[in-house]
Amino acid sequence: MDNSVLWQLSYGMYAIGTVDGQRPTGCIVNTVIQITSEKPVIALSMNKNNFTDEAIRRTGRFTVSILSEQTAPNVIACLGFSSGRDMDKFAGDVFHWKLWEGLPIVEEQAAGYLLGEVIAVHSMETHDIILARLQDAKKGEGKNPMTYQYYHDVIKGKAPKNAPTYQAAEKKENTWVCSVCGYIYEGDLSQEPDQWVCPICGMPKSAFVRQ
Numbered sequence: 049m050d051n052s053v054l055w056q057l058s059y060g061m062y063a064i065g066t067v068d069g070q071r072p073t074g075c076i077v078n079t080v081i082q083i084t085s086e087k088p089v090i091a092l093s094m095n096k097n098n099f100t101d102e103a104i105r106r107t108g109r110f111t112v113s114i115l116s117e118q119t120a121p122n123v124i125a126c127l128g129f130s131s132g133r134d135m136d137k138f139a140g141d142v143f144h145w146k147l148w149e150g151l152p153i154v155e156e157q158a159a160g161y162l163l164g165e166v167i168a169v170h171s172m173e174t175h176d177i178i179l180a181r182l183q184d185a186k187k188g189e190g191k192n193p194m195t196y197q198y199y200h201d202v203i204k205g206k207a208p209k210n211a212p213t214y215q216a217a218e219k220k221e222n223t224w225v226c227s228v229c230g231y232i233y234e235g236d237l238s239q240e241p242d243q244w245v246c247p248i249c250g251m252p253k254s255a256f257v258r259q
């Protein structure tokens with residue numbers, strides 16, 4: 049079986065928002081799809097180790113912020129590489145967000161927003177397939193929804209192991225990986241000025257480790 053054929057599947061980029069009690073929490077996924085059009089149902093694939101999975105299962109509701117090409121990459125760095133179990137991702141002013149029907153949505157040029165109520169969870173080995181009935185939907189300010197391919201090819205971003213589409217990077221000579229967001233720098237990092245920072249998450253050169 050040639051698993052690399054799976055790389056030909058297309059995806060988008062989404063921020064999932066929910067609450068842990070009163071506290072907003074959430075994460076990045078690339079796996080939201082529309083399943084039915086009448087009384088629309090959407091689905092997403094959520095790693096069972098993600099805190100967002102726990103929180104959605106408890107509250108039974110979540111939002112989807114459909115990220116656009118104009119969305120700042122630090123939204124992805126903040127929501128996609130650390131866990132709400134260890135930190136408050138919505139604290140501070142890393143990105144703009146607000147509550148919609150009591151759940152957080154990302155305001156950074158999202159192309160649109162969906163509000164879902166969980167109707168079924170199908171548990172797989174590593175991931176829960178969460179099915180939700182659409183409760184509301186509204187447009188955002190962003191123009192071009194960000195595809196997963198754009199994230200990889202233009203922003204040069206990576207996905208962590210919890211993403212269902214994770215692929216281990218090929219080892220290459222002189223390759224440096226950002227320990228926070230997984231951004232890959234190819235070449236001689238020491239040639240960059242001292243004030244150089246990761247283009248995705250803004251970490252300094254010292255956060256990079258040789259692959």
Ligand SMILES: Cc1cc2nc3c(=O)[nH]c(=O)nc-3n(C[C@H](O)[C@H](O)[C@H](O)COP(=O)(O)O)c2cc1C
Nearest residue numbers: 076077078094095098099100128130131132210211
């Ligand atoms: C580009 C990208 C795509 C991702 N796609 C998914 C996904 O589809 N499903 C998933 O469970 N996690 C996905 N992740 C990983 C989660 O966002 C990540 O594990 C996050 O730290 C979970 O945070 P939490 O523990 O607060 O829920 C993705 C991350 C990135 C950066």
